[in-house]
Amino acid sequence: MPQGIRQHKKTSRYESIIYTAEHLFLESGIDAVQMQDIAKAEGIGIATLFRYFPKKEKLIVAVAIKNLERTLAQLNTIVQSPKTAYERLEDTLNYLLTNQTREKNSAKFREAFESYASIAKEPLTDIELYIDIQKEITMALLPIIEDGKSDGSLRTDIPIKETVITLINTYGTFGNNVLLKSPITYTEDDFLPEVQLRILKDIFLSYVNPRYWS
Incomplete structure (x- = not known):
């Protein structure tokens, strides 16, 4: 052959x-x-x-890496689009919202994997490769931050890098929590997880939009 x-x-x-x-x-x-x-x-x-x-744990980590690679590929597409930094940040949050609501299995596995890895007695084999993908995701977002400084679509009076990374991490974590735990959490019908995520997205975007702070 x-x-x-x-x-x-x-x-x-x-x-x-x-x-x-x-x-x-x-x-x-x-x-x-x-x-x-x-x-x-x-x-x-x-x-x-x-x-x-x-080893089984090598396969577990490989599944987790593949899971994150799908997210990285989507973020790279968003970041490379010819939109303003603000618009790309909005698209990133929209992607996270769509990914969490329509692709719950991906989010469910990440949640299960990170819980599994966090209580392991020893660091999992190849876990550094998983961490490297997380770093790549952070690095992929840097063009949005840099372009936001030059095109004026993001605030420059705040530490914008730290702010954007914090907002995205918080949005992803909150989304996982409210969506994955919705079967065991009481919420009123007009305040479903998707509604909460849209509200949080609008709060985050208004915070980095210079028009609200001029």
């Missing part, structure tokens, strides 16, 4: 294992799923699975 075809098949299998594992982790919980369960669902032998992922 030519080397290129062999590598393509290997990459396809790698991606498929990650997809299958993510589905099982969401369905049954990270702790409950065993490597044998993943191999069976993927339709491969356990020895083949271990050739790709020698």
Whole structure:
């Protein structure tokens, strides 16, 4: 078999294992799923699975990295658009809102993974790769911040870098909390999580908009 075809098949299998594992982790919980369960669902032998992922935690982290990579790809698209910095920041918050409301499984897995990793007795294998993706996401947002200084669409009388990163992190965390916990949290019908997120988004955007503070 030519080397290129062999590598393509290997990459396809790698991606498929990650997809299958993510589905099982969401369905049954990270702790409950065993490597044998993943191999069976993927339709491969356990020895083949271990050739790709020698330890379960390496697979868990790989799923988490793939999850964040999807977010990074979307943010890069937003950041590279020819809009003002303010408009791109608004698009970023809109993406987070859409991602959290329509793609709840992604947010649900991230929440489960970070809880799992935070109580692990030792740092998970390859966890530094997950942290590196988080850094890449932060770096991807920097053009918005820099462009906001030059195009005048963001305030310059506040530490804008710290402010924007804090707002985005807070918005993402709050969104995960109110959406993922909505089945066990009482809220009035006219104050649903989506409504709260839209209100919070408007508050954040008004804070960085220089027109409100001139």
